[in-house]
Amino acid sequence: MPFHALVDGASPGVQVPLHLTRIPINLISTSSDLANALVKGKVVRKGPLVSVAPNDFILKAVIQEEDSQPHISTQIPAINIVVFGELARDFSQCVSPGDVVMASGFTVSKSPTASKDKLHHFNLLLSEKDANIYCFCQNPSIYPRSAVARKDSCTVSAQIVNRTKAPRYTYTPLGDLKAGSVVNVYGVVVFFKQPFKSHGTDFCSSLKITDKSNHSIGCTIFCEKLEEHPKIFQNGDIVRMHRVKVQLFNNTITLVNTFGFSVVTFDGKPSGSVEPRTSSRTVHFDEEDRRRVEELQTWISSQNILLPLTNSVSLSAVQPKAYFDLTCQLLAKAPVDSTCSLLRVWDGTRCPNTFLKVDVDPNDVEGPTTFSREKESFIANVLVYDNHSEFAKQLKPGAFLRIYNLRAIPVTSKECSVTGSQSEEVEHIVFHLHGGTSYGRGIRVLPENSPDVQMLKRAIAFLTEDVGNCASELNDSELLEVWSTPPESLDDEAVECSTSKKCSSTAEGSCRLQLQRVTLSELKQSPPGQAYHVRAQLRSYEPSKLHQALKLFCSKCSSIQEIPDDERVASIFSEACKNSEDCSLPPWALSGSIKLPLPPSGAPQRTLRVHLSTQLKAEGKANELLFITGTTLEETCRLATGYKNIVPVTSSKSGLVLMDLSAPFLFRGPRRFYGCKQCSEATVRELPSRGDKLLDEKIIAEALGVQLLQFVLLMKLQLQDATDTLDVFLWKHAEVFLGVSAEDVAISQRAQNCVHETLESLCPTEGTLGLRPWLDLTLMSYRGEGEEGQMQTYYQICSSPSQDPDLQSQDA
């Protein structure tokens, strides 16, 4: 009986058990005896009910002791509580801020947000199985959900909610599997095949998983429906399987699914949030699972990073004859014959080899039949055979794909030379996806929201800018400026000038691409405007503090801007408060007030004035977007944790206006979004109706006339080989190179650690240069204006770091 709603402090048949002893919030610690402990506090903040699965929820709230003695301790008598399962839903429905609750049967965990929210160093965890919450309901609340609508909420009738216990799963380490048993397991994928049709009634997935025990266990999954199979995108993904049978086959332990089987997968790379990949509507996923996934993610990243689990390479890093996985976008496709189809794909990088032209009937082509010469040079031709040709029938141009175990086949053919008389041998390349499923051969459509697709989209977006506009080749002088000094506005004429020069050099360079690898010394003497392959070691990189590598980029004016520090943003907020004037509200806006969650210790609780859209309210989405006035930065951040989208505004004579765009124009949870000062024409206006489409930063920016800035990473690397050293920029391909999204780096310590580990593996702080891995890189050289106005050559990395194992120990 975990949840008890009491009206006027009582409810028929419900009593707070007498054996429980109240413990002051500031005395809660891991060492306190919690078995019979009871905490009491007023709910000062109630977060949204987050659905993690049907009938499974998480809700966070803050409770504060009202009657505590401040002199007892300096610890703030307020604490985060995290409620799980259906108990969370009951809490959400029945408790309003202002209500007093008591809780027992909780556990405590270290609060990851303590330094930020200045609350208690521990969180209270309340699971539906063990915890009891007693709620003393107050008068109808005037808090967020109802405040704006001025609607009474939560007239709770006294009730006792009785829930069946959520099943608790135990997971068997892969080293402890006993033949004949049925178990639940967690593991890291080290091999997998996409599901294929078996000779029986089902599709079959074959995979191999490992864990800390370092056993590698083969698994075979039979399911009739494709969506019931594990959604594995790459080695290193994490799988959780329930109800698999342990069998011996050829004296080896294997796992096969059995009745009631279910599987969930997770990205193996830490990204700040753990998203279960499943199409099951009844997945159980709780804090314990989150902890297990994060633990495995940490374990994976601690494994030898020099031996990457995945075989993914970008087009720019493809080696002839090699097998590899390619993440790409399908542009066009056509059948070639009864067993073979042509897929035309790209990934935003250019393969140094020219592709064999595959003749197909233009009438059979799905998607464009031709592309501009520039765009064509970025497109790969992939021939897929047999079962994959069948699978390709269902693919649609525009889809994002990962193709596993592709092979780059060099093809030599005779071609008439330009002069026409003699024929000369020309080397082309074409990718083959051979029939069958050996080595995991197959094609997978990646979901739009996957981090890899997001990165791919950005790489392609950068490219299409470049292809569409010769100005493309990077605003080098600006890169330099950003590098050493705060950004200044660009001199337009200077850009025009350097752009036109770059255009001509690009035009000369783009038709003939360098095929062979060059040394750094040769590269320095080679003509600019071309792509080159180099093999080099990373000698050093800047900045050493990763947060300094994070910048904001405007895709409209191509400027790179620094992320303003909190001090600067805080001063913009306080200026805005000071200069605020009374104004008449736009006709579409509704006004209300909300109480700010948890005031800092001792301060009176603040009531904020908010505005929201009549339209959104009519659609039942009043809380989706709030315009708030008169807050400090700190208050805005606190508020943002409980609402989807917060836009701080200020009132002037002319009405509501956005703040200075040096400050974020939008807050959502820990994420902040910025607009370009130069390119925005910001106005506070009502958002057009979007139907069921979720409000995201793009929609909001567009509606407000804000040119959204994109998070990017910018670094300067020094490469070295036996012949020379070379400074290169890592920018447009930084996400591909580092394997994280810049946006994640902006909010996630774990993503930052991931980057740090990658750089550390390529360029260890300790150890000799000779031991550093050798990297196969594609560099683009281009001319640009230097700091003092003279033209000079710059280099930028445009590939992922593919490492050459043969050269690992060779000395520079």
Added chain:
DNA sequence: GATTAGGTTTGG
């Protein structure tokens, strides 16, 4: 509560 597959290429 049966059956399927049981990684491992070199090819169009």
